[in-house]
Amino acid sequence: MSVAVAERAIDEVAFVPASEAGPAPKRIVVAYGFWIFLLSDIVMFSALFAAYAVLKRATAGGPTGAQLFNQVSVALETAFLLASSYTCGLMSLAIRSRSHVATYWGGAVTFVLGAAFLGLEIREFANMIAQGATPQRSAFLSAFFALVGCHGLHVTGGLIWLIVMMAQVAVMGFRTRVQLRLMCFSLFWHTLDIIWVGIFSVVYLMAVAP
Amino acid sequence: MTELRLDRAPGDASAPVEFEAPPGLLIYTIGLGLAVLLTATSFWVANTSLLWGPGVSIGLIVLAIAQMGVHLVFFLHITTGPDNTNNVLALAFGLLIVLLVLAGSLWIMKDLDANMMLSPELMHPHMQN
Numbered sequence: 001m002s003v004a005v006a007e008r009a010i011d012e013v014a015f016v017p018a019s020e021a022g023p024a025p026k027r028i029v030v031a032y033g034f035w036i037f038l039l040s041d042i043v044m045f046s047a048l049f050a051a052y053a054v055l056k057r058a059t060a061g062g063p064t065g066a067q068l069f070n071q072v073s074v075a076l077e078t079a080f081l082l083a084s085s086y087t088c089g090l091m092s093l094a095i096r097s098r099s100h101v102a103t104y105w106g107g108a109v110t111f112v113l114g115a116a117f118l119g120l121e122i123r124e125f126a127n128m129i130a131q132g133a134t135p136q137r138s139a140f141l142s143a144f145f146a147l148v149g150c151h152g153l154h155v156t157g158g159l160i161w162l163i164v165m166m167a168q169v170a171v172m173g174f175r176t177r178v179q180l181r182l183m184c185f186s187l188f189w190h191t192l193d194i195i196w197v198g199i200f201s202v203v204y205l206m207a208v209a210p
Numbered sequence: 211m212t213e214l215r216l217d218r219a220p221g222d223a224s225a226p227v228e229f230e231a232p233p234g235l236l237i238y239t240i241g242l243g244l245a246v247l248l249t250a251t252s253f254w255v256a257n258t259s260l261l262w263g264p265g266v267s268i269g270l271i272v273l274a275i276a277q278m279g280v281h282l283v284f285f286l287h288i289t290t291g292p293d294n295t296n297n298v299l300a301l302a303f304g305l306l307i308v309l310l311v312l313a314g315s316l317w318i319m320k321d322l323d324a325n326m327m328l329s330p331e332l333m334h335p336h337m338q339n
Contacts, residue, residue, distance in 0.1 A: 028293050035297050039304035046308040050315035082245055085285055089238035176318060190285040194278050198247075201274035205256035209266045 027180065034184045041154075045195050048147040049202060056207075064122045065140070065207025068133055070124065074204045077120045078196065081155075084113030085193040098174050107166045107208035111187070114159050121152050123128050144203065151199055154192050159186055241284025248277040 023029075056065070091106025125145070128134075135145040165185055168178050252273045255266055282288045288297055 024293065032296050032300070036300055043307050043311065046311045047315075050312050053312070054319040071253070071257070078249055082242070082249065083329055085281075086242045089241075089285060090235070093235060093238075114222055139251055187286060190281060190324055193285070194281045195276050197249075197277045197281065201252055201270045205252055205270050206267050209256045209263075209270065 001021050017084050026176070029181065030180045031183060034187055038187060041191070042195070045147075045150070045198070048143070048150060049198060052143040052147045052203065053145040055139040057202065060138035060140075062138040062141065063131065063133050065144070065203070068128055068131070069204050069207055071208060073120055073124055076199055078200050080113045080117040080120070081193050084109070084110045084117065085190055086191045087113065088186050092183070095174065095179060095182050100169070103169055104166065107162055108167075111159060111162050114155055114162070114189075118152060118155050118159070121148070121155075125149075125152075148199060148203065151195055153190065154195075158185070158189055158192060162190070237284055237287075241280055242286065244280045245277055248273055248280065252277075 007088055087106055087109040091103055091110060094102030094106050128141075133141055135142045162185065165178070168181065171180050252270055255261060255269050255273065261269070282301070286303060288294060290298070
């Protein structure tokens with residue numbers, strides 16, 4: 001090795017390339033793995049979105065979206081889910097500062113807002129079914145219930161997960177394992193809000209738009 | 211040890227390892243503000259009669275994509291930082307698949323619609339006799 005090269009190498013000791021920095025911290029690796037799962041979930045939703053967009057006009061003489069959807073209810077659902085995404089972020093901050101009280105508060109508000117979203121959605125589905133707009137009525141309604149219902153099931157799963165995580169914080173405290181799971185939960189919850197952005201734009205607002 | 215540091219293209223100075231400041235309250239609040247703004251705009255666009263009708267759905271799609279970007283950056287913290295490179299690459303691949311699924315489905319089904327335009331009698335055989 002020539003002296004010049006050796007000197008340059010010494011000059012650059014402070015600059016460590018990513019390939020030589022050693023294994024990434026567990027937090028990064030876990031977030032990456034969970035991110036891949038979330039992307040696969042997004043790909044699944046994109047198939048449901050494509051099915052909805054293709055079947056939007058296939059109402060088979062049944063009710064159309066413009067007749068069925070209630071914009072006030074959609075606006076409230078959107079507000080609840082966005083607010084719960086924000087409080088979930090606040091909960092992440094509380095977890096970082098290891099504050100039990102703030103974490104429980106963040107979790108509780110997130111849960112209540114998520115449950116309010118789910119309640120409104122279930123009421124909307126029940127109203128539609130009472131009007132005879134069941135999934136069996138038309139291809140449009142099948143695609144609608146598949147897409148929005150799948151998102152609702154994800155929210156339900158998220159709420160159950162949140163309860164389990166609060167119990168784990170209570171029993172195990174802020175161990176590394178629990179913190180990583182809480183991080184995955186918040187990634188999951190924020191992703192559900194991203195999918196809801198697509199749903200309220202493509203499903204609800206486009207149906208009422210001129 | 212020094213030899214390991216030499217497998218790099220000339221002029222390709224890698225950035226010093228920096229530890230990103232963890233996202234704080236401000237980041238989430240800015241994200242919330244932008245998301246509320248974009249959501250309100252979406253609802254206004256869908257209900258106003260001031261805009262050209264056929265352009266409304268394109269506007270809604272643009273607003274939705276912008277809001278998804280806001281959520282990704284401010285809530286999911288997908289950044290350009292060195293420890294986020296893999297996340298960004300995975301996101302790019304995911305977006306490729308999403309675009310293929312959406313554009314491919316819409317394109318093929320539109321094409322089928324245009325090429326299989328049947329006469330009303332053939333479309334609804336059960337309505338004859």
